[in-house]
Amino acid sequence: MKTIYLDHAATTPIKDEVRDRMMPYLSESFGNPSSLHHVGIPIRKLINDARNTILRGLNASDDQLVFTSGGTESSNLAIKGYAFAHPDKKEIITTKIEHHATLHACSFMESIGYTVIEMDVDRAGFIDLDDLESRLNSNTLLVSIIWGNNEIGTIQDIESIGKICRKKGVALHVDAVQVFGHETIDLGHLSIDMLTLSAHKFYGPKGSGCLFFRKGIAIEPLIHGGMQEMSRRAGTENVAGILGMAEAFERMLVNRESYSTKLSRQTKTLKDLVFEQVDDVRLNGPDLLERRLSGNLNLSFKGISGMELAYELDKRGIAVSTGSACNARSVEPSHVLKAIGVDEDYVHGAIRLSLGENTRDEDLQYVANAIEEAVSDLRA
Numbered sequence: 001m002k003t004i005y006l007d008h009a010a011t012t013p014i015k016d017e018v019r020d021r022m023m024p025y026l027s028e029s030f031g032n033p034s035s036l037h038h039v040g041i042p043i044r045k046l047i048n049d050a051r052n053t054i055l056r057g058l059n060a061s062d063d064q065l066v067f068t069s070g071g072t073e074s075s076n077l078a079i080k081g082y083a084f085a086h087p088d089k090k091e092i093i094t095t096k097i098e099h100h101a102t103l104h105a106c107s108f109m110e111s112i113g114y115t116v117i118e119m120d121v122d123r124a125g126f127i128d129l130d131d132l133e134s135r136l137n138s139n140t141l142l143v144s145i146i147w148g149n150n151e152i153g154t155i156q157d158i159e160s161i162g163k164i165c166r167k168k169g170v171a172l173h174v175d176a177v178q179v180f181g182h183e184t185i186d187l188g189h190l191s192i193d194m195l196t197l198s199a200h201k202f203y204g205p206k207g208s209g210c211l212f213f214r215k216g217i218a219i220e221p222l223i224h225g226g227m228q229e230m231s232r233r234a235g236t237e238n239v240a241g242i243l244g245m246a247e248a249f250e251r252m253l254v255n256r257e258s259y260s261t262k263l264s265r266q267t268k269t270l271k272d273l274v275f276e277q278v279d280d281v282r283l284n285g286p287d288l289l290e291r292r293l294s295g296n297l298n299l300s301f302k303g304i305s306g307m308e309l310a311y312e313l314d315k316r317g318i319a320v321s322t323g324s325a326c327n328a329r330s331v332e333p334s335h336v337l338k339a340i341g342v343d344e345d346y347v348h349g350a351i352r353l354s355l356g357e358n359t360r361d362e363d364l365q366y367v368a369n370a371i372e373e374a375v376s377d378l379r380a
């Protein structure tokens with residue numbers, strides 16, 4: 001049986017070159033970067049080089065970056081760490097279609113007395129910029145927005161969002177976990193104060209991420225202990241993970257354009273095939289080639305269960321997701337599909353196909369045929 005992995009939004013396979021970069025730091029080069037001897041000092045230098053590589057790639061060499069355990073920790077650090085450092089303001093603005101890392105961090109803040117406003121989105125998942133502007137006031141602490149949505153691929157107009165926040169003097173945190181590799185992230189030109197990245201979404205290792213923050217932005221650490229990471233995040237660094245992330249980051253930066261062009265083309269081909277072969281199917285999220293993540297195809301099939309469809313595809317060797325990976329076991333439609341108002345007939349029948357570097361042209365027809373067959377079995 002063929003194996004076709006179409007769940008790159010959940011995670012990507014680690015690249016050989018990235019793994020090779022990491023291996024020595026899991027064996028002979030084991031030093032602790034905080035040690036002041038010849039085993040540790042070179043490791044400290046490598047971590048600082050990795051930090052500079054990522055900052056330079058984001059066009060933000062004068063700013064700061066903290067290494068974390070991934071996107072979830074970075075977003076928690078941005079939201080809670082920024083709030084704890086600015087206790088005078090108590091209102092957080094976010095959207096209804098955030099990843100749970102943001103939504104649940106915000107719910108926690110609500111439980112300790114903060115006001116959290118989850119903005120509505122339109123049927124394609126976009127926020128209304130006038131609505132955002134009208135909500136910012138002297139008590140607004142932070143705006144936290146997902147740049148590229150992990151379920152339906154919506155790419156928010158982050159440049160305009162940044163300008164609005166800057167004009168109103170409100171800090172902006174951006175969850176860029178999905179968007180890196182699909183859009184250019186030029187922090188020299190965007191008014192973004194904090195930005196979250198996660199290595200395993202761009203062919204790097206799991207458990208490795210970072211939070212960018214502007215020079216001068218105050219953040220309280222959430223993890224207390226040693227003085228690592230400029231005292232923003234205590235604990236001995238995940239050396240191999242950090243070096244692997246920097247390697248994956250650099251490689252993605254070089255290939256970004258051809259990567260996203262290839263994914264857009266393949267996603268369109270697959271969508272066209274499915275729409276030709278299957279009735280009563282809808283695309284959730286923005287139109288393809290609009291402001292949408294290049295490998296994302298979120299489709300709803302009328303009258304069937306997305307869970308059952310994903311299971312049927314899995315039996316045919318095709319790995320896809322229903323909603324987001326984190327709630328794949330839930331039978332409730334995802335909060336994102338609810339927020340964009342997918343019709344009742346379609347909302348339970350959604351699957352997310354997310355294409356990636358290893359997706360081959362010759363597999364697309366096989367996938368479309370498998371979908372056609374599985375849908376017709378389930379509808380029978």
Ligand SMILES: Cc1ncc(COP(=O)(O)O)c(C=O)c1O
Nearest residue numbers: 070071072099101150177178198
């Ligand atoms: C948009 C988005 N934000 C945050 C996360 C969390 O990242 P991590 O898995 O590194 O904790 C994910 C992971 O699915 C994501 O897609």
